Amino acid sequence: xxxxxxxxxxxxxxxxxxxxxxxxxxxxxxxxxxxxxxxxxxxxxxxxxxxxxxxxxxxxxxxxxxxxxxxxxxxxxxxxxxxxxxxxxxxxxxxxxxxxxxxxxxxxxxxxxxxxxxxxxxxxxxxxxxxxxxxxxxxxxxxxxxxxxxxxxxxxxxxxxxxxxxxxxxxxxxxxxxxxxxxxxxxxxxxxxxxxxxxxxxxxxxxxxxxxxxxxxxxxxxxxxxxxxxxxxxxxxxxxxxxxxxxxxxxxxxxxxxxxxxxxxxxxxxxxxxxxxxxxxxxxxxxxxxxxxxxxxxxxxxxxxxxxxxxxxxxxxxxxxxxxxxxxxxxxxxxxxxxxxxxxxxxxxxxxxxxxxxxxxxxxxxxxxxxxxxxxxxxxxxxxxxxxxxxxxxxxxxxxxxxxxxxxxxxxxxxxxxxxxxxxxxxxxxxxxxxxxxxxxxxxxxxxxxxxxxxxxxxxxxxxxxxxxxxxxxxxxxxxxxxxxxxxxxxxxxxxxxxxxxxxxxxxxxxxxxxxxxxxxxxxxxxxxxxxxxxxxxxxxxxxxxxxxxxxxxxxxxxxxxxxxxxxxxxxxxxxxxxxxxxxxxxxxxxxxxxxxxxxxxxxxxxxxxxxxxxxxxxxxxxxxxxxxxxxxxxxxxxxxxxxxxxxxxxxxxxxxxxxxxxxxxxxxxxxxxxxxxxxxxxxxxxxxxxxxxxxxxxxxxxxxxxxxxxxxxxxxxxxxxxxxxxxxxxxxxxxxxxxxxxxxxxxxxxxxxxxxxxxxxxxxxxxxxxxxxxxxxxxxxxxxxxxxxxxxxxxxxxxxxxxxxxxxxxxxxxxxxxxxxxxxxxxxxxxxxxxxxxxxxxxxxxxxxxxxxxxxxxxxxxxxxxxxxxxxxxxxxxxxxxxxxxxxxxxxxxxxxxxxxxxxxxxxxxxxxxxxxxxxxxxxxxxxxxxxxxxx
Numbered sequence: 001x002x003x004x005x006x007x008x009x010x011x012x013x014x015x016x017x018x019x020x021x022x023x024x025x026x027x028x029x030x031x032x033x034x035x036x037x038x039x040x041x042x043x044x045x046x047x048x049x050x051x052x053x054x055x056x057x058x059x060x061x062x063x064x065x066x067x068x069x070x071x072x073x074x075x076x077x078x079x080x081x082x083x084x085x086x087x088x089x090x091x092x093x094x095x096x097x098x099x100x101x102x103x104x105x106x107x108x109x110x111x112x113x114x115x116x117x118x119x120x121x122x123x124x125x126x127x128x129x130x131x132x133x134x135x136x137x138x139x140x141x142x143x144x145x146x147x148x149x150x151x152x153x154x155x156x157x158x159x160x161x162x163x164x165x166x167x168x169x170x171x172x173x174x175x176x177x178x179x180x181x182x183x184x185x186x187x188x189x190x191x192x193x194x195x196x197x198x199x200x201x202x203x204x205x206x207x208x209x210x211x212x213x214x215x216x217x218x219x220x221x222x223x224x225x226x227x228x229x230x231x232x233x234x235x236x237x238x239x240x241x242x243x244x245x246x247x248x249x250x251x252x253x254x255x256x257x258x259x260x261x262x263x264x265x266x267x268x269x270x271x272x273x274x275x276x277x278x279x280x281x282x283x284x285x286x287x288x289x290x291x292x293x294x295x296x297x298x299x300x301x302x303x304x305x306x307x308x309x310x311x312x313x314x315x316x317x318x319x320x321x322x323x324x325x326x327x328x329x330x331x332x333x334x335x336x337x338x339x340x341x342x343x344x345x346x347x348x349x350x351x352x353x354x355x356x357x358x359x360x361x362x363x364x365x366x367x368x369x370x371x372x373x374x375x376x377x378x379x380x381x382x383x384x385x386x387x388x389x390x391x392x393x394x395x396x397x398x399x400x401x402x403x404x405x406x407x408x409x410x411x412x413x414x415x416x417x418x419x420x421x422x423x424x425x426x427x428x429x430x431x432x433x434x435x436x437x438x439x440x441x442x443x444x445x446x447x448x449x450x451x452x453x454x455x456x457x458x459x460x461x462x463x464x465x466x467x468x469x470x471x472x473x474x475x476x477x478x479x480x481x482x483x484x485x486x487x488x489x490x491x492x493x494x495x496x497x498x499x500x501x502x503x504x505x506x507x508x509x510x511x512x513x514x515x516x517x518x519x520x521x522x523x524x525x526x527x528x529x530x531x532x533x534x535x536x537x538x539x540x541x542x543x544x545x546x547x548x549x550x551x552x553x554x555x556x557x558x559x560x561x562x563x564x565x566x567x568x569x570x571x572x573x574x575x576x577x578x579x580x581x582x583x584x585x586x587x588x589x590x591x592x593x594x595x596x597x598x599x600x601x602x603x604x605x606x607x608x609x610x611x612x613x614x615x616x617x618x619x620x621x622x623x624x625x626x627x628x629x630x631x632x633x634x635x636x637x638x639x640x641x642x643x644x645x646x647x648x649x650x651x652x653x654x655x656x657x658x659x660x661x662x663x664x665x666x667x668x669x670x671x672x673x674x675x676x677x678x679x680x681x682x683x684x685x686x687x688x689x690x691x692x693x694x695x696x697x698x699x700x701x702x703x704x705x706x707x708x709x710x711x712x713x714x715x716x717x718x719x720x721x722x723x724x725x726x727x728x729x730x731x732x733x734x735x736x737x738x739x740x741x742x743x744x745x746x747x748x749x750x751x752x753x754x755x756x757x758x759x760x761x762x763x764x765x766x767x768x769x770x771x772x773x774x775x776x777x778x779x780x781x782x783x784x785x786x787x788x789x790x791x792x793x794x795x796x797x798x799x800x801x802x803x804x805x806x807x808x809x810x811x812x813x814x815x816x817x818x819x820x821x822x823x824x825x826x827x828x829x830x831x832x833x834x835x836x837x838x839x840x841x842x843x844x845x846x847x848x849x850x851x852x853x854x855x856x857x858x859x860x861x862x863x864x865x866x867x868x869x870x871x872x873x874x875x876x877x878x879x880x881x882x883x884x885x886x887x888x889x890x891x892x893x894x895x896x897x898x899x900x901x902x903x904x905x906x907x908x909x910x911x912x913x914x915x916x917x918x919x920x921x922x923x924x925x926x927x928x929x930x931x932x933x934x935x936x937x
Contacts, residue, residue: 032137044327044404051100088893152218178200180198180200184271199234200232215812224582255268255269256268259290278805279881296476297354319346324369330405353367360385374648386417437520460515470560482504524592528625533580535638538560538592539560539638546644615645653849656676656737671722674692687741699734702721731757758808763803769802771798771799779791788847798834849920849924879919882914886915
């Protein structure tokens with residue numbers, strides 16, 4: 001069986017082959033070595049000159065992995081590679097062999113990982129750092145190559161076989177964003193209203209920034225009946241859209257079909273599964289029996305599937321043609337796939353194929369084969385552009401390496417990957433609401449293109465697109481019913497057909513475009529503007545400095561002046577900014593009479609999650625012309641820019657405390673009770689949650705999400721239970737308590753790590769035993785070294801212990817509150833001595849996360865910024881990490897309550913993200929981001 005036909009199951013529209021490696025159990029070195037070996041041997045996108053970039057990405061990943069480490073690559077003129085490794089307050093200078101190839105990169109990375117392992121930075125028992133670094137190496141090469149960690153591999157393999165619970169979306173990484181390729185029709189995601197090209201910003205409280213595809217899939221999958229929450233960024237939406245979705249088993253019916261008027265057949269293929277061609281034959285035979293003369297093949301929202309199914313369906317419509325070819329690093333991957341004899345009679349009638357941005361992978365094979373052989377007209381949107389083949393190499397440590405080994409090319413060597421299949425007639429949806437035209441970026445790019453060489457581009461406002469009313473189907477029917485179809489069959493002459501039908505298409509487009517233009521008051525269908533229109537006498541003035549607040553609407557006033565006697569219509573103000581929610585806004589100005597001065601208000605809605613930033617926004621006064629309905633045009637007239645500052649109100653975190661106590665310690669498992677207290681919740685906490693998070697699949701958490709009611713500013717207490725099987729643990733019980741405000745996306749984490757041996761050793765006393773404090777009079781939340789202080793003893797020193805572990809006592813107060821006291825600070829008291837001591841009174845204490853305050857200003861031109869940082873904590877800070885565009889550039893490790901400093905950092909081109917992560921001595925972590933646009937490019 002050849003390799004392509006062995007691409008058995010496709011996960012998320014990726015062609016996939018699963019192979020088993022014969023390597024031995026992988027340690028850290030073997031993980032990196034295997035990754036390097038397979039890249040050099042099989043990676044399609046790897047270039048030999050990329051090793052330096054790969055090494056830099058791997059170092060960045062180490063810096064991101066640990067809050068305690070900062071590695072700098074030093075610029076030295078000699079033949080060696082020198083790095084500086086900072087761990088807490090210690091600096092070490094390391095000399096390595098200079099990288100000359102990827103093999104050297106692997107050896108140097110192994111040396112660094114071993115060094116950190118010796119310093120006990122990495123959790124090397126689980127190879128976590130090595131997996132993290134190997135994944136960074138793969139991701140630098142292409143977005144679909146990655147490491148699948150042992151805990152994730154079994155689930156990954158289950159998913160490739162199609163037996164899983166989920167919400168019914170296909171996702172990919174596009175422009176470094178987790179993007180929905182397509183919701184699958186009839187699934188929970190589709191029913192909830194999720195669209196193709198939506199960007200996932202958060203999955204519950206987990207940010208999707210920089211997330212790997214495998215990690216995203218792990219978060220999205222789950223058992224039938226369980227819920228998840230997605231926060232979606234959608235173009236032209238004014239805020240993130242929240243979707244609460246209940247998972248289900250995803251079963252897909254591949255084919256639906258019907259006969260339309262005038263003997264036009266219609267087939268919709270929803271996905272390419274193992275039985276899709278069989279279903280297609282049955283449906284197509286039924287259509288032929290009904291006497292169809294032409295066909296509409298609907299691939300909209302089809303995320304792909306099996307390669308061989310796409311080949312077989314394409315084969316029905318082509319004779320003696322190339323369907324697709326593959327190109328890989330290995331010669332056996334370079335092969336064409338031609339048409340062959342078919343099990344049913346081939347169809348030679350006219351075909352129109354409908355596609356959209358949710359059409360990907362196998363869909364693009366079919367669409368590309370028919371388009372580039374000039375066998376059909378393609379109508380709709382440019383497809384997603386997913387044209388690569390992945391191979392999975394299982395390792396004996398339970399992990400796997402997923403590697404891109406090839407790409408496929410449509411006939412005429414057209415590269416589908418990242419380009420997609422472009423329609424012969426574009427249909428782009430738009431809308432008009434609250435004085436704004438809602439166009440996507442693709443429409444803007446097309447509107448700005450000059451000349452008649454552009455392909456037909458129809459902008460319209462879609463209706464409900466029900467089975468009975470669908471603009472693209474109706475448009476396709478009109479083409480197939482036209483008199484021109486009596487002369488053409490789309491066998492090699494689609495270009496001539498479009499040219500001859502231009503006038504009729506224009507009339508059809510004009511009628512469809514009215515679905516948008518009829519919504520706009522005073523819009524002139526024909527305003528006779530063109531390249532020779534004189535706009536020189538128009539002026540535009542907008543405040544050069546604008547301050548905006550997160551979660552609020554701001555009116556921006558534009559002063560538009562017409563110094564000529566001529567009247568201008570269809571004027572719009574279009575924004576352009578690297579800040580996505582300021583970009584691509586179309587405000588309809590309308591008509592400007594001769595000598596008229598107009599003060600025009602634009603309402604900018606700033607989402608509640610918008611973080612502090614300094615941006616640039618360009619306003620372009622433009623003319624929008626639909627004189628040619630097949631080629632609408634946007635002409636820029638005057639442009640001005642403004643500096644924008646966005647300020648987000650500081651979210652006030654509540655103080656908190658928690659306690660963990662054993663509830664049951666049975667032979668097979670341990671159950672722990674977790675109580676979390678919040679002190680006087682603020683009124684700005686309408687969407688606040690306490691969440692218990694873990695990546696430990698063996699730790700069962702009951703009641704892990706708690707919504708907080710802030711109406712009465714009262715103290716809040718929530719409870720959860722943790723269940724673990726004893727035979728699955730040997731070292732630590734790890735989980736995180738997260739406080740999360742979903743409106744502002746402000747959150748802090750308290751990372752908890754309790755030695756399993758400590759918990760497992762717990763013994764409950766038959767009756768309370770008296771102890772007195774001989775040392776520091778403080779009590780804690782759990783029996784570990786990073787527990788928080790729950791209280792101090794201000795009176796007396798006698799306590800009742802109700803149980804013990806190896807190193808801690810579980811003590812109770814008169815009001816039944818439980819605390820942990822180190823045995824090292826207590827001494828057992830006999831009954832005779834008890835009367836000599838006074839019962840203790842414990843005053844409760846609460847913790848709070850570090851506070852971060854950042855101020856920035858440009859220095860030395862516009863390419864550097866001066867940062868003034870102030871970080872404070874009620875206890876001692878542990879460390880502060882600074883990142884610019886996800887790259888760590890500074891680590892401060894000082895055991896102080898307040899750290900104030902100033903320093904400079906160089907900006908990259910465009911919009912830069914400054915991130916600060918502060919952790920205190922009790923491992924309470926908080927974050928702050930600030931965005932700033934580089935004025936000097």
